[in-house]
Amino acid sequence: MFLGYAAGVGKTYQMLSEAHELRTEGVDIVIGYFEPHGRKETIALSAGLETIPRKVVEYRGTRLEEMDTEAILRRHPQVAVVDEFPHTNVPGSPRLKRWEDVHVLLDAGIDVLTTMNVQHLESLNDQIWHSTGVRVRETIPDWVLKEADEVVMVDLTPRALLNRLERGVVYPPERARKALENFFKESTLVALREFAMRQAAHVVESRLPSEEPDIGVSASVAEHPRERLLLVITPDPSSAALIRRGRRVADYLRADCHAVYVSETPDARDLTATDRENLDRHLTFARGLQIETRVLQGADVAATIVDYARAHGVTQIFVTREKPSALRSWFASAFVQRIVNLARDMQVTVVADRSVRRAD
Amino acid sequence: MNVEDHERSARRDPEALLRQIEAAERAKHRGQLKIFLGYASGVGKSFRLFDEGRRRRERGQDVVVAATQPDFPPEVARLIRVLEAIPTRGVDGVPIIDVPAVLARRPQLCLVDGLAYDHPPGSRHAKRYEDVEELLEAGISVLTSINLEYIAEQQEFVRSVLGYTKSETVPRAFIDRAEEVVIVDAPPDAETGIEANQLSQLRQRALLLTADVIDDQLEAYLRLHCIQSTWGTQERILVCMTPRANAARMLSSGRRNADRFHGELFAIYVMQENLTQEDWMALERNVTLARAQQAEVETLHGKDPIKAILDYARSHGITQIFVGHNLRRTWRSHLGGTPLDRLIRDAEGFDVRVFPQ
Numbered sequence: 094m095f096l097g098y099a100a101g102v103g104k105t106y107q108m109l110s111e112a113h114e115l116r117t118e119g120v121d122i123v124i125g126y127f128e129p130h131g132r133k134e135t136i137a138l139s140a141g142l143e144t145i146p147r148k149v150v151e152y153r154g155t156r157l158e159e160m161d162t163e164a165i166l167r168r169h170p171q172v173a174v175v176d177e178f179p180h181t182n183v184p185g186s187p188r189l190k191r192w193e194d195v196h197v198l199l200d201a202g203i204d205v206l207t208t209m210n211v212q213h214l215e216s217l218n219d220q221i222w223h224s225t226g227v228r229v230r231e232t233i234p235d236w237v238l239k240e241a242d243e244v245v246m247v248d249l250t251p252r253a254l255l256n257r258l259e260r261g262v263v264y265p266p267e268r269a270r271k272a273l274e275n276f277f278k279e280s281t282l283v284a285l286r287e288f289a290m291r292q293a294a295h296v297v298e299s300r301l302p303s304e305e306p307d308i309g310v311s312a313s314v315a316e317h318p319r320e321r322l323l324l325v326i327t328p329d330p331s332s333a334a335l336i337r338r339g340r341r342v343a344d345y346l347r348a349d350c351h352a353v354y355v356s357e358t359p360d361a362r363d364l365t366a367t368d369r370e371n372l373d374r375h376l377t378f379a380r381g382l383q384i385e386t387r388v389l390q391g392a393d394v395a396a397t398i399v400d401y402a403r404a405h406g407v408t409q410i411f412v413t414r415e416k417p418s419a420l421r422s423w424f425a426s427a428f429v430q431r432i433v434n435l436a437r438d439m440q441v442t443v444v445a446d447r448s449v450r451r452a453d
Numbered sequence: 454m455n456v457e458d459h460e461r462s463a464r465r466d467p468e469a470l471l472r473q474i475e476a477a478e479r480a481k482h483r484g485q486l487k488i489f490l491g492y493a494s495g496v497g498k499s500f501r502l503f504d505e506g507r508r509r510r511e512r513g514q515d516v517v518v519a520a521t522q523p524d525f526p527p528e529v530a531r532l533i534r535v536l537e538a539i540p541t542r543g544v545d546g547v548p549i550i551d552v553p554a555v556l557a558r559r560p561q562l563c564l565v566d567g568l569a570y571d572h573p574p575g576s577r578h579a580k581r582y583e584d585v586e587e588l589l590e591a592g593i594s595v596l597t598s599i600n601l602e603y604i605a606e607q608q609e610f611v612r613s614v615l616g617y618t619k620s621e622t623v624p625r626a627f628i629d630r631a632e633e634v635v636i637v638d639a640p641p642d643a644e645t646g647i648e649a650n651q652l653s654q655l656r657q658r659a660l661l662l663t664a665d666v667i668d669d670q671l672e673a674y675l676r677l678h679c680i681q682s683t684w685g686t687q688e689r690i691l692v693c694m695t696p697r698a699n700a701a702r703m704l705s706s707g708r709r710n711a712d713r714f715h716g717e718l719f720a721i722y723v724m725q726e727n728l729t730q731e732d733w734m735a736l737e738r739n740v741t742l743a744r745a746q747q748a749e750v751e752t753l754h755g756k757d758p759i760k761a762i763l764d765y766a767r768s769h770g771i772t773q774i775f776v777g778h779n780l781r782r783t784w785r786s787h788l789g790g791t792p793l794d795r796l797i798r799d800a801e802g803f804d805v806r807v808f809p810q
């Protein structure tokens with residue numbers, strides 16, 4: 094995985110350079126998908142490498158091109174180069190996301206070189222929005238990145254990137270002008286670069302042998318038992334941010350993480366159709382991030398959560414403050430307060446609402 | 454594992470801002486410094502450095518090579534061949550940049566592969582980075598390269614990983630002054646003679662160090678443009694101490710969380726009137742504990758403790774606030790619930806973690 098923080102930092106270039114090196118070493122390597130973006134140096138680098146033709150897909154009268162996963166499988170090289178890992182496929186494709194296509198290749202024993210920018214990582218979505226104003230729609234679950242055998246940070250300073258953009262290396266002039274006005278602001282780039290750097294460091298660290306072994310007794314284990322996080326999910330939209338944040342904290346603390354919804358009635362009968370739909374979406378979202386989910390029933394929601402937490406050795410309960418409206422916020426606070434009161438032996442984290450940005 | 458917090462607090466005062474502006478003024482006449490930072494030899498720093506030299510030359514800049522590594526691979530040799538060079542002079546076996554020749558030649562950009570060299574006594578400067586400094590002062594820009602293990606402040610860490618230290622070091626302050634620092638990253642290479650596990654530790658540290666340099670730059674940028682800091686690119690944990698809170702537990706958890714996130718730890722208490730002798734002693738104990746956990750400790754004043762905490766959190770880019778459960782009973786209740794209620798309600802943009810007592 095070649096990890097960067099913006100278009101034009103050189104991910105594809107570095108990936109293709111490595112492809113050439115591998116080919117020189119005698120590795121059977123093909124380009125499965127590559128996005129030239131009209132960049133001369135990158136296009137020049139793709140020459141001399143075998144390319145599997147893209148598949149043309151008709152969608153609502155438009156001809157779109159996608160990676161031809163089946164053709165790559167038939168060709169079955171040792172290594173395939175697949176650009177833009179977080180890409181979403183055209184509706185009607187065999188798989189929703191390109192990273193799922195990549196998994197098909199990996200399952201068939203084909204190694205893959207691929208690229209992505211840090212802002213596509215699910216658990217960083219709200220934090221990146223909060224600190225840069227960039228909201229990314231195409232996300233990948235964190236575990237997908239974690240499974241990469243190697244992650245390389247492709248670095249370029251924002252200044253150099255802005256120079257490249259101004260010289261027209263990254264985009265054609267009109268698009269470059271728009272990009273400079275929107276996404277490519279220096280403060281945004283500096284922040285995204287830092288996110289990428291810290292993420293790469295985290296990936297490297299997570300592969301180091303753990304300092305706190307799961308088994309065996311040491312002073313550090315006795316002092317800090319393995320943390321268990323419990324995320325309290327509701328139909329409220331704030332739950333999405335809660336799930337992302339919980340996932341991220343759990344990864345950094347190397348903690349277990351699961352999620353519950355407590356229904357006051359059997360089968361969540363009291364929920365409106367919309368709420369039920371939202372709840373289902375949140376539960377599916379959590380499972381997609383490899384968080385175990387459970388639906389409990391109890392007339393006293395706070396007490397049910399705390400009892401469950403205690404029975405399962407939870408060390409930290411994650412809740413959100415629900416959205417404004419004076420009355421609801423009072424209720425939310427009362428709910429949090431009740432959890433805090435009941436869970437005297439645990440920590441309770443009220444997750445920030447990162448959907449709000451202070452004007453800059 | 455915590456990347457050293459060198460003078461973090463100093464960066465936040467107005468004096469620092471003033472110095473920054475003065476530095477920006479001086480920089481107009483000074484050459485620009487760009488550093489390629491790697492975690493071990495063989496990651497490709499030389500290639501990146503000379504490749505950038507080649508590209509800048511093709512764009513019309515006046516580029517000169519002032520120092521190369523003693524050995525380099527063929528792809529680097531090909532790049533060097535097309536560039537003009539002012540060879541180093543060997544003194545007692547040490548390659549020394551020919552500073553007078555470079556100054557006389559006055560290129561726009563000078564390439565110096567390898568920043569960490571000690572010079573023999575009697576040389577123009579004791580260290581190569583001081584030669585580079587002289588070139589910068591003369592208005593010549595420099596591209597250079599360094600490995601993590603040659604940074605002075607990293608020596609303790611290097612010893613813990615590799616079992617040895619380097620004598621030819623460059624101070625972190627010199628790195629911080631660079632206009633640009635680029636990390637040259639690659640998966641650990643078995644051929645370096647260092648174990649993969651050790652290489653990974655060096656690699657992680659190099660990435661975090663660069664992230665810290667970037668964080669400083671981001672802060673400087675936001676300050677210069679008068680933008681309120683709402684970043685959150687780095688985790689910053691704030692422990693709120695009250696006399697009766699179980700501060701020891703919050704601080705130890707805060708330290709652990711800050712380390713895990715490679716973030717920073719802060720601890721504050723809001724000064725209240727009518728503290729008992731007992732409260733005073735408890736606070737003093739807590740401050741000692743906070744210092745022992747290497748937190749940045751501060752006393753806040755203000756009639757409204759919640760407002761004081763949140764103002765501090767906003768101005769310091771805090772992402773998580775740790776409070777004791779007993780905050781409910783600490784300060785006299787105002788309208789709108791207990792202090793804990795108010796903190797949770799008003800702490801927009803921060804995670805609030807409530808600790809049991």
